[in-house]
Amino acid sequence: MKAFYSFLTVALTILFLPSCSDTQKPQEAAFSKEKTLKISDSLRKEKLSTETEALRPNFKPFGPILKGDWITTHGSDKGQSFEEYKKSNPNRPNLTKNKIYILQIGTFTESQEKILTDTMKYMEACFGVSVKKLSTFPLNKIPLTARRRHREWLHEQLNAKYIINDILYPNRPDDALALIAFTSKDLYPGEGWNFVFGLASLTKRIGVWSIFRNGDPSDSQAHYMTCLRRTISTAIHETGHILGIKHCLAYECVMCGSNSREESDRRGLSYCPQCMEKLTWNTDIPVRKHLEKLFKVSRQLGLIAESKFFANCLAKTADKSSEK
Numbered sequence: 137m138k139a140f141y142s143f144l145t146v147a148l149t150i151l152f153l154p155s156c157s158d159t160q161k162p163q164e165a166a167f168s169k170e171k172t173l174k175i176s177d178s179l180r181k182e183k184l185s186t187e188t189e190a191l192r193p194n195f196k197p198f199g200p201i202l203k204g205d206w207i208t209t210h211g212s213d214k215g216q217s218f219e220e221y222k223k224s225n226p227n228r229p230n231l232t233k234n235k236i237y238i239l240q241i242g243t244f245t246e247s248q249e250k251i252l253t254d255t256m257k258y259m260e261a262c263f264g265v266s267v268k269k270l271s272t273f274p275l276n277k278i279p280l281t282a283r284r285r286h287r288e289w290l291h292e293q294l295n296a297k298y299i300i301n302d303i304l305y306p307n308r309p310d311d312a313l314a315l316i317a318f319t320s321k322d323l324y325p326g327e328g329w330n331f332v333f334g335l336a337s338l339t340k341r342i343g344v345w346s347i348f349r350n351g352d353p354s355d356s357q358a359h360y361m362t363c364l365r366r367t368i369s370t371a372i373h374e375t376g377h378i379l380g381i382k383h384c385l386a387y388e389c390v391m392c393g394s395n396s397r398e399e400s401d402r403r404g405l406s407y408c409p410q411c412m413e414k415l416t417w418n419t420d421i422p423v424r425k426h427l428e429k430l431f432k433v434s435r436q437l438g439l440i441a442e443s444k445f446f447a448n449c450l451a452k453t454a455d456k457s458s459e460k
């Protein structure tokens with residue numbers, strides 16, 4: 137489904153990082169598959185630390201590029217090397233800014249609450265900082281001017297820009313590395329849009345994401361796990377952006393841009409070696425420690441494929457250490 141039908145992208149791109157949804161207007165810059173794959177190749181040649189180098193065979197190089205993928209509508213995307221990342225002076229945790237806060241907007245069902253709690257555990261493991269819930273923000277505090285009923289779908293939607301500017305920014309705690317709001321309602325960023333999965337402001341270190349389109353976790357255990365994977369994927373992708381990590385072009389990675397659920401569902405819940413180098417440098421967590429935490433939390437949350445994947449990554453890095 138293509139949701140975009142108006143002209144707001146430019147203003148939103150300047151002010152915000154729109155979430156990687158299918159609401160993006162194709163940019164002017166022409167997409168070239170050949171050029172993109174060349175950029176991807178050269179990004180993978182960057183020398184990384186011994187442990188992240190050892191992980192390369194566990195990740196699939198970027199591609200194949202399918203019709204409608206994010207990169208086909210954002211042809212000017214150049215990716216980001218580790219060196220470029222370090223030079224960008226990204227937002228990092230420090231003594232005074234060391235918590236990720238979660239704000240729930242409106243009500244959640246019991247299983248949606250559990251999705252959020254499980255996502256917070258994964259975020260804690262991934263970013264190595266404590267993730268805390270603030271008091272729920274009630275829907276009735278959101279004025280009618282910041283809500284609407286979609287004219288075709290008829291369900292209620294909340295204005296994501298209002299949430300960013302009028303709810304999150306004024307209420308961001310001083311020690312917040314990031315403030316992330318979740319809502320079970322659908323979101324729109326302004327008239328002319330059908331919906332967005334979410335919206336973030338990197339400079340303000342805040343973002344809002346909806347779990348409305350992640351499936352009903354109470355349907356079955358399989359639906360629960362799908363909803364959990366999608367919610368974690370959005371949470372760690374967007375928090376990665378708040379930490380200054382740009383869209384990945386090196387590997388099929390959780391930091392790749394995505395135009396649709398189908399596209400983001402193709403990728404796992406791990407940062408690739410290059411993005412992991414950035415993240416572990418940013419958070420100052422050794423690579424093996426990062427992998428251990430993700431292995432443990434995946435096992436705890438019943439993410440079987442992911443726990444096997446991280447166990448394999450741990451084995452790869454251990455092999456590498458013993459070779460030295």
Ligand SMILES: [Zn+2]
Pocket residue numbers: 155156373377383392393394
């Ligand atoms: Zn993104």
Ligand SMILES: [Zn+2]
Pocket residue numbers: 384385386387388389390391392407408409410411412
């Ligand atoms: Zn990556």
